[in-house]
Amino acid sequence: MTEMPRESVGLVTPRTAHFDDPLELACGKTLPAYDLVYETYGTLNAERSNAVLICHALSGHHHAAGFHSPEDRKPGWWDAHIGPGKSIDTERFFVVSLNNLGGCHGSTGPTSLNPETGEPWGPDFPMMTVLDWVHSQARLADRLGIQRFAAIIGGSLGGMQVLQWALSYPDRIAHAGVIAATPKLSAQNIAFNEVARQAIRSDPDFFDGRYADHGTLPRRGLKLARMVGHITYLSEDAMGSKFGRDLRSADLNFGYDVEFQVESYLRHQGDTFSSSFDAHTYLLMTKALDYFDPAADHDGDLSAAVAPATCPFLVVSFSSDWRFPPSRSRELVNALIRAGKSVSYANIDSPHGHDAFLLPEPRYQAIFTAFMERVAHDQGLEDRS
């Protein structure tokens, strides 16, 4: 790449915040100290009223926008929506994006050293929950001098963190953007996660989680987990129009080499992922998804669970998302309405399944932009024009 795209935040450099005060976790354990790696885009204003926190999904990380080097072929994972003139306009907002605890992109996680042993945490890394992440994100906000976020926004598992913020820290979130998420997983969602976990944990190279000690990586399991995941991220129609039943070569080979394009795609996705992502992180992230259920402490009454929230919500779903379908978003919307909260809801017509939340789509962008205009207005930010 010789020149940055005009609407890019350009070159960005991750930073690391170290925390020495122990973090008590939902599982009952305590993380004595930890690092959070994060990026920021834009400038925090003098009133500190323009900060937007981005929460990432299962395989996401802090690198949400821009490029790490001029040689980067791909920008951050949400570059379609973060940058100058984009939905989350970095000329107006100060955007914070971090890698969650338990991750494998720089924040303290299973590949980090356990201070008690001097060895990588591996399987001893404590189980994380959405609530734990939100607490750690609040500490990062303290560190950055942000008392209250103008908005907290996330898709999928990221959307769950946004909802948790609204319940746990209602005074610190002015607007909530919950995109392609669900107030809790269905049995089928848990089932897919369980297949992924079994694939990883039954890989002989997993060694009960001690793969680092054995100099191995459970690549086969992680590959399978990612393949299953990818099926659920794409709609049946998107997969059909992308690959159909197209053959890779002209004839059937009547063997187990790749015959159909969709096989080639899945194997490639699985292979790439399995050499770049940590298996323990994948396990942790799927469990955090399974555990998320804010209504559980309220006899399953979600409208009672959302009572503490004070901020207005934007809830977005995508018509062809079968992982967290529109009906799941409407559960949240209805609970918010029953609880008397302010909520806007949009179901975006898109053929791209769950992945649609990552993509630019005109109506999605328009709604997202309008929401951020409202955020700017509510926060008294200077008009762009």
Add this chain to the structure above:
Amino acid sequence: MTEMPRESVGLVTPRTAHFDDPLELACGKTLPAYDLVYETYGTLNAERSNAVLICHALSGHHHAAGFHSPEDRKPGWWDAHIGPGKSIDTERFFVVSLNNLGGCHGSTGPTSLNPETGEPWGPDFPMMTVLDWVHSQARLADRLGIQRFAAIIGGSLGGMQVLQWALSYPDRIAHAGVIAATPKLSAQNIAFNEVARQAIRSDPDFFDGRYADHGTLPRRGLKLARMVGHITYLSEDAMGSKFGRDLRSADLNFGYDVEFQVESYLRHQGDTFSSSFDAHTYLLMTKALDYFDPAADHDGDLSAAVAPATCPFLVVSFSSDWRFPPSRSRELVNALIRAGKSVSYANIDSPHGHDAFLLPEPRYQAIFTAFMERVAHDQGLEDRS
């Protein structure tokens, strides 16, 4: 079990038919000789006009009805629909049910001895297609003295065999019952099959298919394959109402032991299957599914592909089947109508997903029974009453 249920065909004994005339296969290879194991229920009439062939699905076999011993806790896989007074009334019809070639329940398959080597075929067993099965089934019919079946009926992959019969042997099938099937797999269907195959083939105990030589079984892979399969057999709602997010014990354990009931169910299904089913057979069956596409030789024009069919069709789908949804059955129905064929179609409202085709459901039973009444009438069979 001390007494057979009244509506059961009772104790049944599988028989084996040996064939010495080579079978040319779609893959270009030839099976020099083979066995087909089968069961029959009811009595072939003097006119040989009351024979019904049952075609099985991916993990099915010849044991469709009745019991193998008084100690059997479960009857055959389609006992809900085959027996005295049931939809396929064995007081009226002579029912033939076989294990397909490539199977692992007695018919020649990967676990059989390769006559050329005296060793099990294993990975050298030739790839099977729906067309190959239909040819072998026609030979079994010859052996049993059945020139023309009153009806051929099957669900899922079994339904594909029925359709192939109507195209390849129109003179030998008087009525076709295609249940919960599709005229070809979607990219998503192929993707799920590919995950299952990769799970089996990447299991280190698979040894490039030579697991028998190594005294191993790719149980981990087969378990994962079955777990993925089970998710697609049940509807999201069925899984939800069966398991919900119920915990196995009172509390979260924040670990990777079973926490949710659905995890327990899937692991159990996977474990049971992985100790009773052959991995090569599973691989073969998924490929046969992927390959099936009768319209492929007609530039994708299914109505041109079905031109040879002469029999009336019953096509049945189930509202919550997301593996082969009603829209896929309607593709077939529409093609048959465009081709001027006789077809009845019913979409049964059922919460049970793809598995619904195996279950008794009043409206399904009523439609199935009415269809078989028509078969009996068309065949000039004596009225039951």
